């Protein structure tokens with residue numbers, strides 16, 4: 001277990017620089033395809049993610065740019081990939097590998113999927129990425145620490161392979177579980193957006209704090 005660690009460095013302060021979008025010129029948001037209900041999950045479903053961020057992605061002030069980096073190179077259905085030995089940054093540094101649930105090494109395919117995602121994001125000039133947490137490609141707060149089918153399942157604070165590449169290129173990322181940050185962005189885009197009660201980000205939840213033994217408030221929290 002980790003303790004007394006700072007909030008992950010990308011999150012969420014870089015989101016403050018987002019422009020005020022309009023209906024005519026909405027905020028361009030790259031999103032995990034499964035968040036829009038694409039059948040791109042490992043088993044050919046949407047992993048229960050369809051609709052998870054509807055309140056944000058359906059805003060007329062947001063233009064979604066969906067993509068699935070794993071489907072792009074590994075296809076669907078596919079064996080479940082997870083990072084072994086670090087997070088997405090470590091994969092790009094050559095210090096960690098991505099293995100699927102049969103033990104097959106899919107590191108290069110995961111990197112190729114991330115590069116295709118980045119190419120689309122840059123072409124579409126996205127200003128934010130909203131990615132599905134826990135995924136070896138799209139995770140931005142938490143990923144599995146090794147294969148997630150091994151019990152007990154272990155978690156790591158960290159980012160997936162695609163998320164790491166986005167952050168390296170200056171694209172801010174948050175997850176579908178970061179309700180406080182998403183509400184902040186909504187309020188930034190639309191000052192009349194009704195503030196939801198008890199909206200918290202994933203790193204502020206009881207599960208996160210207990211699992212990672214965090215006993216302090218993160219910078220900027222009150």
Ligand code: SF4
Pocket residue numbers: 032033034035040041042047067068069070071132135137138
């Ligand atoms: S790789 Fe990303 S977009 Fe594709 S199913 Fe997994 S979380 Fe969704």
